Amino acid sequence: xxxxxxxxxxxxxxxxxxxxDGNGRWAGKRSLKRFLGHQQGAESVQYVVxxxxxxxxxxxxxxxxxxxxxLRRPKSEVNFLMRLLKMYLNNNVRRMNDNNVRIQYIGRTDxxxxxxxxxxxxxxxxxxxxxxxxxxxxxxxxARSELMDAFRGLCAEVQSGQLKLNDVTEQDIQRxxxxxxMPDPDLLIRTSGEMRISNYLLWQxxxxxxxxxxxxxxxxxxxxxxxxxxxYQRRERRYGGLADGTESxxxxxLPANQLVG
Numbered sequence: 048x049x050x051x052x053x054x055x056x057x058x059x060x061x062x063x064x065x066x067x068d069g070n071g072r073w074a075g076k077r078s079l080k081r082f083l084g085h086q087q088g089a090e091s092v093q094y095v096v097x098x099x100x101x102x103x104x105x106x107x108x109x110x111x112x113x114x115x116x117x118l119r120r121p122k123s124e125v126n127f128l129m130r131l132l133k134m135y136l137n138n139n140v141r142r143m144n145d146n147n148v149r150i151q152y153i154g155r156t157d158x159x160x161x162x163x164x165x166x167x168x169x170x171x172x173x174x175x176x177x178x179x180x181x182x183x184x185x186x187x188x189x190a191r192s193e194l195m196d197a198f199r200g201l202c203a204e205v206q207s208g209q210l211k212l213n214d215v216t217e218q219d220i221q222r223x224x225x226x227x228x229m230p231d232p233d234l235l236i237r238t239s240g241e242m243r244i245s246n247y248l249l250w251q252x253x254x255x256x257x258x259x260x261x262x263x264x265x266x267x268x269x270x271x272x273x274x275x276x277x278x279y280q281r282r283e284r285r286y287g288g289l290a291d292g293t294e295s296x297x298x299x300x301l302p303a304n305q306l307v308g
Contacts, residue, residue, distance in 0.1 A: 048270065048273070050270060050273045050274060050277060051102070051273060053277060054102070054273065054276060054277060054280065055280055056102075056103075058280050059102065059103070059104065059276065059280075060104070060232075060233035060234040060276060060279055061105050061106060061230055061233055062105065062106035062107075062108065062229065062230050062231065062232045062233050062234075063099070063104060063106070063107050063108070063232065063233070063234045063235075063236065063272070063275075063276070064107075064108040064109075064110070064232040064234070064235045064236070064247070064248055064251075064252070064255070065095070065107070065108070065109050065110065065235070065236045065237075065238070065272075066110045066235070066236070066237040066238065066244075066245055066247055067088060067091070067092070067109055067110060067111065067238060067264040067267075068237060068238050068239035068241055068245075068263075068264055069084075069088075069238050069239030069262075069263030069264045069265065070084035070085045070087070070088040070263070070264055070265055071084050072084075072239065072263055073087065073088075073263040073264070073265040073266065074087075081124060082124070082127050084265055085124075085127065085128060085131055086131060087265035088264045088265045089131055089134075089135050090265075091264055091265055091266075091267050091268065092109060092111075092135065093135075093139055093142065094267075094268045094269050095107070095109075095267065095268070095269055095272050096139075096143070096146070096148060096180070096182055097142070097146055097269065098268075098269025098270075098272055098273065099148075099180045099182075099269075099272070100146040100147060100148050100179050100180045101146075101269075102273070102276075103179070103180075104180050105180065105181065105230075106180070106181050106183070106229060106230060106232075107180055107181070107182050107183070108153075108182075108183040108184075108185060108229075108232065108248070109182070109183070109184055109185065110185045110188065110245070110247050111132070111184045111185055111186055111188075112128060112132070112154075112184075112185070112186045112187055112188070113185075113187075113188060113189060113245065113246065113247075114154070114155060114187050114188060114189035114192055114246075115189055115246065129159070129160055129163050132163060132166070132167075132186070133162070133163055133166045136150075136166045136167065136169070136170040137166065140169075140170050140173045140174060143170075143173075143174050143177065143182070144173070144174060144177060146179065146180070147177045147178060147179030147180070148174060148177055148179055148180045148181075148182050149171075149174045149175060149176075149177040149178075149179070149180070149181050149182065150170050150171055150174050150181075150182045150183075150184065151171055151181060151182070151183050151184075152167055152171070152183065152184050152185075152186050153183055153184075153185050153186075153188055153193075153225035153226060154185050154186045154187045154188030154189075154193075154225065155187045155188070155192060155196075156186055156187060158187055159186065159187055167186075181229075183226075183229070185247070185248075188225075188247075189246050190246045190247055190248055190249035190250065191246055191249070193224060193225050193250070194224075194249070194250060196223070196225075197220055197223035197224050198220075198223075200223040201215060201219060201220065201223055204219075220250070221250075224250060224251070226248070226251055231251045231252070231253070231254070231255065232248065232251060232252055232255045233255060233256065233279070233284075234255065234256050234257075234258060234275065234276065234279045235247075235248070235252055235255045235256070235257045235258070236258050236259075236260070236272065236275045237257070237258070237259045237260070238260055238262055238263060238264045238267050239261065239262075239263050239264065240259060240260070240261035241259070242259060254284070254285075254286045256279050256282055256284060258275040258278055258279065260274075260275070
């Protein structure tokens with residue numbers, strides 16, 4: 048594949064996050080029911096996951112089911128999405144194992160139906176020994192809710208005396224996030240052309256490069272992720288000022304404790 052040969056393997060992003068948008072519009076353009084758009088979108092997930100595995104991408108996080116949409120969608124659509132999630136896991140765990148992919152989840156997953164959580168746990172356990180790409184599905188997720196949960200955890204530590212209020216640091220907030228065990232995304236991809244973040248990983252994307260494509264998610268394939276990565280590699284990443292007050296265009300080699308907002 049020509050685009051893959053153009054990529055610098057030494058400068059691949061460590062973590063790519065994707066807002067998968069456009070399933071409903073894809074179906075509407077074809078005079079199909081929205082359910083079919085979601086179904087086609089699930090196929091795109093597997094194409095992208097397998098491409099991530101082939102190029103050795105360590106972390107891939109997909110915004111699969113937002114907390115807000117859970118409240119706004121018709122119940123029939125939510126029920127279909129839950130069935131689709133179970134079907135995706137049932138049908139793709141073997142392929143994940145073949146591609147050395149490990150699956151995990153972030154979000155308020157305890158609020159999902161019991162039978163869905165059972166399948167999620169089964170898939171996580173079935174892939175837990177894999178050492179390649181970590182696929183994270185954001186399910187029943189909202190970034191503001193994540194921050195609320197993190198602050199509640201911090202408040203509990205302060206109230207119990209484990210932590211003093213004036214000693215709270217960014218690292219203390221970070222360790223209470225759903226993503227505490229994960230690196231922040233280097234690249235955020237949004238499909239469907241919408242120019243907004245949609246309450247996704249608000250804390251984590253402070254210095255993330257953003258790539259927007261007008262392509263709807265059901266038409267998105269691995270090659271399109273490679274195009275986003277190629278665009279990412281042409282950029283000079285900027286992380287704000289350094290501790291000594293100077294500016295840096297490339298701070299990938301600097302210790303994290305030298306970076307400030």
